[in-house]
Amino acid sequence: MERVNFQVIEKKWQDIFSKKGKLENKDGKKFYCLEMFPYPSGRIHMGHVRNYTIGDVIARYKYLKGFNVLHPMGWDAFGLPAENASKTNNLHPKEWTNKNIEIMKNQLKLLGLSINWEHEISTCSKEYYKHQQSLFIDFYKNGLVSRKETYVNWDPVEKTVLANEQVINGRGWRSNALVQRKKLSQWFFNITKFSNELLNDLSELKGWPEKVKLMQKNWIGKSFGCELEFKLIDDKSKINVFTTRPDTLFGASFLALSVDHPLSKNFLKDNNFTKFKESCNSTGTTEEALANAEKIGFNTKLFVEHPFLKDKKLPVYFANFVLMDYGTGAIFGCPAHDQRDYEFAKKYNLEILKVVSDGKNSDELTEAYTGAGKIINSDFLNNLEVEQAKKIIIDKIENKKIGKRKTLFRLKDWGISRQRYWGCPIPMIYLEDGSVVPVEKSELPIELPDDIDLNSSGNPLESHPSWKNTIQKSTGKKATRETDTLDTFVDSSWYFLRFCSPKDLSAPFDQKDINYWMPVDQYIGGIEHAILHLLYSRFFTKAINKFDKKLNLSEPFKNLFTQGMVCHESYKDQGGNWLYPDEVEKIENKKVVKKIDKSPVSIGPPESMSKSKKNTVDPEKMIKQFGADSVRWFILSDSPPEKDIQWSDVGVNSANKFLQKIWNINILITKRRSVNANTDIEEDFVRQINSFAFKIENSIEKFRFNVAIAHFYELFNLLKDCLENEISNKIFKDNLIKVMKLLMPFTPHLSNECLEILNCKNPNKWPLIEKNLLVDDIKLAIQINGRTRDIINVKKDLDKDAILKSVSNNSKTKKYLEDKKIIKTIFVKNRIINYIIKE
RNA sequence: GCCCUCGUGGUGAAAUUGGUAGACACAAAGGACUUAAAAUCCUUGCCCUUUUGGGAGUGCCAGUUCGAGUCUGGCCGAGGGCACCA
Numbered sequence: 001m002e003r004v005n006f007q008v009i010e011k012k013w014q015d016i017f018s019k020k021g022k023l024e025n026k027d028g029k030k031f032y033c034l035e036m037f038p039y040p041s042g043r044i045h046m047g048h049v050r051n052y053t054i055g056d057v058i059a060r061y062k063y064l065k066g067f068n069v070l071h072p073m074g075w076d077a078f079g080l081p082a083e084n085a086s087k088t089n090n091l092h093p094k095e096w097t098n099k100n101i102e103i104m105k106n107q108l109k110l111l112g113l114s115i116n117w118e119h120e121i122s123t124c125s126k127e128y129y130k131h132q133q134s135l136f137i138d139f140y141k142n143g144l145v146s147r148k149e150t151y152v153n154w155d156p157v158e159k160t161v162l163a164n165e166q167v168i169n170g171r172g173w174r175s176n177a178l179v180q181r182k183k184l185s186q187w188f189f190n191i192t193k194f195s196n197e198l199l200n201d202l203s204e205l206k207g208w209p210e211k212v213k214l215m216q217k218n219w220i221g222k223s224f225g226c227e228l229e230f231k232l233i234d235d236k237s238k239i240n241v242f243t244t245r246p247d248t249l250f251g252a253s254f255l256a257l258s259v260d261h262p263l264s265k266n267f268l269k270d271n272n273f274t275k276f277k278e279s280c281n282s283t284g285t286t287e288e289a290l291a292n293a294e295k296i297g298f299n300t301k302l303f304v305e306h307p308f309l310k311d312k313k314l315p316v317y318f319a320n321f322v323l324m325d326y327g328t329g330a331i332f333g334c335p336a337h338d339q340r341d342y343e344f345a346k347k348y349n350l351e352i353l354k355v356v357s358d359g360k361n362s363d364e365l366t367e368a369y370t371g372a373g374k375i376i377n378s379d380f381l382n383n384l385e386v387e388q389a390k391k392i393i394i395d396k397i398e399n400k401k402i403g404k405r406k407t408l409f410r411l412k413d414w415g416i417s418r419q420r421y422w423g424c425p426i427p428m429i430y431l432e433d434g435s436v437v438p439v440e441k442s443e444l445p446i447e448l449p450d451d452i453d454l455n456s457s458g459n460p461l462e463s464h465p466s467w468k469n470t471i472q473k474s475t476g477k478k479a480t481r482e483t484d485t486l487d488t489f490v491d492s493s494w495y496f497l498r499f500c501s502p503k504d505l506s507a508p509f510d511q512k513d514i515n516y517w518m519p520v521d522q523y524i525g526g527i528e529h530a531i532l533h534l535l536y537s538r539f540f541t542k543a544i545n546k547f548d549k550k551l552n553l554s555e556p557f558k559n560l561f562t563q564g565m566v567c568h569e570s571y572k573d574q575g576g577n578w579l580y581p582d583e584v585e586k587i588e589n590k591k592v593v594k595k596i597d598k599s600p601v602s603i604g605p606p607e608s609m610s611k612s613k614k615n616t617v618d619p620e621k622m623i624k625q626f627g628a629d630s631v632r633w634f635i636l637s638d639s640p641p642e643k644d645i646q647w648s649d650v651g652v653n654s655a656n657k658f659l660q661k662i663w664n665i666n667i668l669i670t671k672r673r674s675v676n677a678n679t680d681i682e683e684d685f686v687r688q689i690n691s692f693a694f695k696i697e698n699s700i701e702k703f704r705f706n707v708a709i710a711h712f713y714e715l716f717n718l719l720k721d722c723l724e725n726e727i728s729n730k731i732f733k734d735n736l737i738k739v740m741k742l743l744m745p746f747t748p749h750l751s752n753e754c755l756e757i758l759n760c761k762n763p764n765k766w767p768l769i770e771k772n773l774l775v776d777d778i779k780l781a782i783q784i785n786g787r788t789r790d791i792i793n794v795k796k797d798l799d800k801d802a803i804l805k806s807v808s809n810n811s812k813t814k815k816y817l818e819d820k821k822i823i824k825t826i827f828v829k830n831r832i833i834n835y836i837i838k839e
Numbered sequence: 840g841c842c843c844u845c846g847u848g849g850u851g852a853a854a855u856u857g858g859u860a861g862a863c864a865c866a867a868a869g870g871a872c873u874u875a876a877a878a879u880c881c882u883u884g885c886c887c888u889u890u891u892g893g894g895a896g897u898g899c900c901a902g903u904u905c906g907a908g909u910c911u912g913g914c915c916g917a918g919g920g921c922a923c924c925a
Contacts, residue, residue: 214843215920223924243925256925295923321923331925339840340923410924530920637864638851646851654865657878698855707853710863717863781859786906788859826905832858836905 004663006627006656009753014112017748023059023069023114031067032517033059034496036525036533037074040100041081044107046566046609046635046647047526049619053632054563054641054705055524056113060745061700063114064766070517072119072499073108075101078129078423079488080158086454093422094450097124107620112628112748119502123491124422128498130445131508132490133427135544137438140428142547144190147436150325151260152415154182159458160419161186187426187484188413191539195220195409197554198538207559209642212530219531221410226394227328228403230255230304233313239263239304242327242408246397247389248334250378251355253345255304256297256319258329263300264318273298273318280320295344296320307402308379319344327408335368342368353377356386414536416487419459421452423485429470430480440473446481459483492533493540496520496556511550523557530562561703564644566635570604570615578614581649606646617647629747630656636705636746658713659750662743665719666754669729669736678726685727688718689735690773696742697769709746715739733758738767782807783834784816800827807833 035055038048059071075097082093089096101122108115121128139145152161157175161184172179191198199220202213225244232239239255257263259277267273276298297317306312314332321340322331335345335352342365345352355378358369375381380396381389397403417426425446427439439446449467456463461483468481494508500517501510525533534557541556571579573594584592584601592601609616622631634655639645692715699708719736737760744751744763755763780803782790790813794803804825807813817835826834 211843211919218842218921221921221924225925241925245925319923321925323924326924333925338925340925408924410921527919640852643852648851648865651851651865658864695855706851707863710853713863779859783858783906786858786904791859824905826858828858831855832906834858834905 002664002667003660004750004753006629006659006749007624010110010112010628010749013749013752014109016752017112017114018109018117022116023063023067023071025063025066025068028066028068030517031059031062031069031522032500032520033062033069033071033522034499034520034524035073036523036529037076037492037495038104039076039079039081040097040104042100042103044104044619046617046619048108049111049631050563050566050635050641050645051524051526052108052111052113053635054561054703055522056111056632056748057636057700057705057745058522058524059114060748061766064741064744064764066766069114070119070499071114071116072121072502073113073115073117074119074121074495074499075104075123076488076492076495077101077122077124078485078491080420080422082422083420083454083460092450093454094124097122097422110620110623110628111632114748119499121495121498121502123424123488123495126445126447127505129424129491131498132424132486132494133444133446134441135494135508135540136427136486136490137441138547139189139543140438142543144193144543146188146190146413147185148188148413149183149185150415151181152184152186153179154184156180161415161417184417186415186417187428187482188415189490189539189543191414191536192409192411194539194542195222195411197542198411198535201538201542201555204555205557205560208557209560209562212527212534212560212562215530216535219411219535223408223410225406225408226397226403227406228307228332228397230307230314230332232316233303233305239316239330240328240403241330241332242406243332245334245337245390246393247375247378247381247384247386248337248355249306249308249332249393250381251334251336251353252306252314252332253335253351253353254314254333254341254348255316256322256331256333256341256344257316258322258324259298259318259320260324261318261322261329267298267300267318276318295340295347297344297348299348307397307400315350317344317348325412326410336365337368337370339368339370355381414487414489414539416490417484418487419462419483420485421448421454421460423488424491425461426482426484426486428482429472430482431472432478437472443473461485489532489536493536494544496523496537497541497544514551514553518553519556519558522559522561524561524563526565527562534560561642563641564639565608566647567606567644568609568615568617568647569606570613572602572604574599574601578612580614581617608644609647617649622649622652626652626656627659627749629659629750633659633709633747637709638706640706641703658716659747661720662716662747662750663754665716665723666736666740666757668723669732670757672723672729672732674729675724675726677728677731681726682728682731685722685725686731686735687773689715689738690770692718693738693742693767694769694774697766700745705746712743712746741765741767778830780830781832782810782813783832784813785836786834789813789816796830799829800825800833803827803833 063069077097085096086093155172157177229238259280297319300316302316303313333341335341336354357373357376375384375389427446472479497509500513504510545551571584634652695711696708740751740754777793778796780794781788820837824836
């Protein structure tokens, strides 16, 4: 068997790709194919391989189909790891990052990706962040930036502020340290100004997974209800509450306020209250345990009037389960119909009055009833359904001028200040009179200083001896710079725009380029970015669209695909140390031992590859061993791309074997002896190849690469079986060329090499699929009482009578039908014929 | 707790969307070639039957239908999102 040296042909074609790697079809329709750009951590991992291979298949396929394709790549290059690495390696973040970029770029080239490298960008270059600062100033001038003093999530290990979404179960997403509450003045993007658009436009995104849209919808969290005021009996001052259940107002038995509610000022001198407040804060606001924690309250001894029941007085509490940053920081409690209120009422012996009938006769409840039902015990609302009652009572409340309809969102403004060095400086200055103003655009970029001491604690820019001292350009007044840098999510919220005009010095992007390339036709990345990155990018697009009317773009990503993770089992030696897969070997009975001393190793379940568990496989090593085409082939073949895949060395090895087979067939054809052709056999051959081409094209369009690959296996089994058949060399070769072109998006090196050998003049053109050849014999199942008894070959599209005639004498079904009465015959064209008989 | 998704051989998975369940591959067992191994090729895969055949079968239990992996209801299990959002 002929064998190909993958190292040799892959090098050869990669050199050619990098010389003329553009997927350019000047007359074709544009296609912008984008994969989420990587963080330059040092080396690429299998997750990148999967992500970029999927993208490459799409980019190459669209190019072959005649599209003018943009397929760029860049680097999400700011971020904390560079600072950490610089501390351990004594290497400046800039040098560390640029070195990593160099390495990873070469690794990506080894995969044979069709990337427009002339569009390459790096977010840490001043050519990029200059424009980001300019956009920030635009946002500021358009009222989309604000400064707020708020409680923030403070990570005590990283000494920085975390966004809500960077807090996972009360811990920092990187450091895993318990997050504390701290009050700081911070910059915010006013993403909440776009809450409605971000929610409503999800329905426009037909090419997005439902799952991602649902996650965003829940994250934005729109709810309808009303605001309503209660009067304190003492001094008639008012407390505003928000509720989505105004229909349960007659079941209210208390008011509960957040400990940060303005009214708390009156209690700060009360030791019992401050103690209570501390105990509320100590648990943190986001910890999971808190959701299940006991509801506790502080009785103010104050009472409010019930707005519709003059004689009813409700006690006012501070309660640990009421949040200040949602609604008004105050609620009314209706214990019968809200589980939290129920628990609270049980603890403090408050009234539990049913106002929605749960269909049971008893007044006793063991938990809150939140279902539908008729309103009871509620004066003018009695006998109404919940939804009707809501409407009517809100009307009443509005008429009485004690409240109004209100829609609330869970989404909060996006805190973007970070107390770090390796990020984009925020282009704001503080004047001595206390005012805070943006720098002038002509001063951009505000560059990061290179001479920095990263070993000092806190914010390195803050402790730099001179960097923050400056003057306001227009007035010459003394000023100090903002020393916080931007959250790195800002960097990735507009990079897809920059890719369209990466070299434009004067503006973030060129209108013409954006109008041509945007929106991204296919965006591909991990599901972990389902909410934040995608929501922020949508926000940026909408915000820029608002103040830049020429943009004419409401959504950045037309189609989205989220691929699954790459998993591997993990290994631990007897001492409990993690081991890399290549430190162990498999012996009999699926047991695993350590290579160096043959000591037993315990095997963990397959999990997403991570450095901490050492269950990683180095892509470069795999490419060196099996070739890039084999690695690409395997990572696409084993599972549907949206599902997790389990990495297997054996799997890549067998991918390699199959690609060798393809090569071998290619060689055999070039040496094939001439045969006497038989027209019928040739036609059948051509039709079968055409049918596979059709199926493969369909599978690619639907992102079903594993199915496409299964068809390639069938296809090559067919080619091999037909090698000796009465098919002319010309027909055989023409069809092999067709097949090699189909293969091009998957294994570009091998395909190009084979096509060159076959002397193909137009390798970069997708083969034509001939629809008229798809008419074929089909297999039709003959069923008796729904049970398949035989399968016959018939011409396509035959009608019922013709089929009945041809199966009337069928030997396999005859015996079932003899002496039986056929009650009914069900016929589905090209599928089945089903006899219903009486037993 | 609320919301969502998914349960198909030893394994990864197919199934034209209600019409042949297990395509295609991996692994395994047996065989061929070989002095041997590697590589390559062939065969097998639940139950009954020597074969021909027949039966059961897509997490479990019901239902709709001529026909259910696919639709409906209930249960069991796995994964994901949100987390006191009033």
